[in-house]
Amino acid sequence: xxxxxxxxxxxxxxxxxxxxxxxxxxxxxxxxxxxxxxxxxxxxxxxxxxxxxxxxxxxxxxxxxxxxxxxxxxxxxxxxxxxxxxxxxxxxxxxxxxxxxxxxxxxxxx
Amino acid sequence: xxxxxxxxxxxxxxxxxxxxxxxxxxxxxxxxxxxxxxxxxxxxxxxxxxxxxxxxxxxxxxxxxxxxxxxxxxxxxxxxxxxxxxxxxxxxxxxxxxxxxxxxxxxxxxxxxxxx
Numbered sequence: 001x002x003x004x005x006x007x008x009x010x011x012x013x014x015x016x017x018x019x020x021x022x023x024x025x026x027x028x029x030x031x032x033x034x035x036x037x038x039x040x041x042x043x044x045x046x047x048x049x050x051x052x053x054x055x056x057x058x059x060x061x062x063x064x065x066x067x068x069x070x071x072x073x074x075x076x077x078x079x080x081x082x083x084x085x086x087x088x089x090x091x092x093x094x095x096x097x098x099x100x101x102x103x104x105x106x107x108x109x110x
Numbered sequence: 111x112x113x114x115x116x117x118x119x120x121x122x123x124x125x126x127x128x129x130x131x132x133x134x135x136x137x138x139x140x141x142x143x144x145x146x147x148x149x150x151x152x153x154x155x156x157x158x159x160x161x162x163x164x165x166x167x168x169x170x171x172x173x174x175x176x177x178x179x180x181x182x183x184x185x186x187x188x189x190x191x192x193x194x195x196x197x198x199x200x201x202x203x204x205x206x207x208x209x210x211x212x213x214x215x216x217x218x219x220x221x222x223x224x225x226x
Contacts, residue, residue: 030211031210031211031212032210032211032212033211034211034214034215036215041219042219042220043114043201043203043217043218043219043220044153044201044215044217045217046214046215046216049211049212049214051212089153092211093210093211093212094210094211095210096158096160096165096166096210097143097155097158097166097169098143098155098211098215099155100145100152100153100155101152102152103152103153
């Protein structure tokens with residue numbers, strides 16, 4: 001069956017450090033992979049999209065990689081700030097669906 | 111733009127009652143998704159509409175759940191009869207012309223459903 005796994009439920013880092021979140025998947029061949037941010041009591045908010053033929057995508061302090069051989073995506077936040085504290089979700093897109101991982105709760109301590 | 115609008119924000123009901131959740135997608139978006147989120151199961155896809163037509167409802171858990179999209183600006187998710195295990199946050203999300211992931215989803219604020 002199809003699975004999307006995000007490596008850890010929670011990640012705590014110090015302000016200014018780089019946060020790295022992992023998303024692994026099995027039994028999928030997604031053409032696109034997306035990352036979302038979710039704050040408590042709110043709906044997920046889109047951050048980045050990467051295509052299967054792209055190795056890396058950047059947006060300001062965010063960087064996403066997509067390795068279709070390893071079936072893995074890495075999500076990096078550089079120079080992290082307390083305001084980056086949230087749950088981050090990866091999502092794999094199919095023709096008629098988009099399915100999400102369980103998320104990683106990131107806490108950036110000042 | 112007001113974004114995706116869901117109502118009610120919170121719903122508390124008793125087991126056996128009918129529950130109707132409502133969603134207004136962003137104007138011009140032709141794809142709509144209903145999700146359910148719990149601590150145990152995360153964000154689960156329930157159903158996907160394209161141009162008001164249900165395309166994939168394989169995630170609808172039981173016959174007690176039904177969803178409709180009578181027009182491009184309104185969708186409902188109905189649970190009848192409701193059970194305590196249906197307690198969750200229900201999200202609606204819309205997208206402009208979904209073609210398999212090349213468009214981002216815009217989520218509403220969700221409906222927190224509690225079935226006692």
